[in-house]
Amino acid sequence: AQKITQTQPGMFVQEKEAVTLDCTYDTSDQSYGLFWYKQPSSGEMIFLIYQGSYDEQNATEGRYSLNFQKARKSANLVISASQLGDSAMYFCATRSEKLVFGKGTKLTVNP
Amino acid sequence: GAGVSQTPSNKVTEKGKYVELRCDPISGHTALYWYRQSLGQGPEFLIYFQGTGAADDSGLPNDRFFAVRPEGSVSTLKIQRTERGDSAVYLCASSSEFNTEAFFGQGTRLTVV
Numbered sequence: 001a002q003k004i005t006q007t008q009p010g011m012f013v014q015e016k017e018a019v020t021l022d023c024t025y026d027t028s029d030q031s032y033g034l035f036w037y038k039q040p041s042s043g044e045m046i047f048l049i050y051q052g053s054y055d056e057q058n059a060t061e062g063r064y065s066l067n068f069q070k071a072r073k074s075a076n077l078v079i080s081a082s083q084l085g086d087s088a089m090y091f092c093a094t095r096s097e098k099l100v101f102g103k104g105t106k107l108t109v110n111p
Numbered sequence: 112g113a114g115v116s117q118t119p120s121n122k123v124t125e126k127g128k129y130v131e132l133r134c135d136p137i138s139g140h141t142a143l144y145w146y147r148q149s150l151g152q153g154p155e156f157l158i159y160f161q162g163t164g165a166a167d168d169s170g171l172p173n174d175r176f177f178a179v180r181p182e183g184s185v186s187t188l189k190i191q192r193t194e195r196g197d198s199a200v201y202l203c204a205s206s207s208e209f210n211t212e213a214f215f216g217q218g219t220r221l222t223v224v
Contacts, residue, residue, distance in 0.1 A: 006153075035212060035213075037215075043200065043217070043218060044215065044217060045154075045202065045204070045215035047212040047213075047214070050211070050212055091153050091154070095213075097159065097166060097167060098144070098156055098159040098166070098167045098170075099144055099156070099159070099204070099206075099213055100156055101146075101153040101154045101155075101156070102153055103152060103153040104152070104153045
């Protein structure tokens with residue numbers, strides 16, 4: 001079975017600072033993918049970053065990086081230089097066959 | 112089409128009625144997912160298609176829910192005898208390869224009154 005745990009219901013960060021959103025996963029599969037999505041108040045689901053289970057280097061996409069610690073089954077999202085537009089819900093997900101999401105973290109960026 | 116299209120965008124129905132929600136995935140995407148999302152919650156997995164077949168329907172809450180994808184493209188989620196607890200946003204997503212992202216539609220907001 002696949003499971004994602006996001007333990008932070010809400011996070012606050014000052015504009016221009018970095019923030020880490022936690023994600024742990026559980027899967028019995030050897031090959032899997034890890035994803036982060038952003039959902040603003042408009043409701044659309046926006047893909048941010050992907051990490052494959054066999055990728056040795058942490059994924060990066062602009063201001064987003066994924067801190068992948070395989071032994072700990074951890075896939076934290078790091079957002080550098082936060083912007084007001086980063087305020088949204090953030091979901092971690094894993095896929096080996098079906099794509100399973102966590103409950104999300106609501107990030108608020110303060111000016 | 113350019114993206115995943117879901118119709119209708121909003122649906123209001125009376126308790127006990129039957130509804131169909133449609134998802135038109137990105138052309139060529141073999142994988143298609145349905146999710147249900149309540150306010151403030153994460154997307155709850157319902158069913159996953161690989162081509163025409165349901166590869167995993169373990170998330171369907173009960174036998175009132177059914178989904179089809181007869182030609183491996185458009186999918187329809189069908190809900191019989193709707194209940195007020197079925198009110199939610201129903202999201203559809205599609206993807207091509209295993210190691211690529213899933214693209215989401217804008218969702219259908221279902222309200223059962």
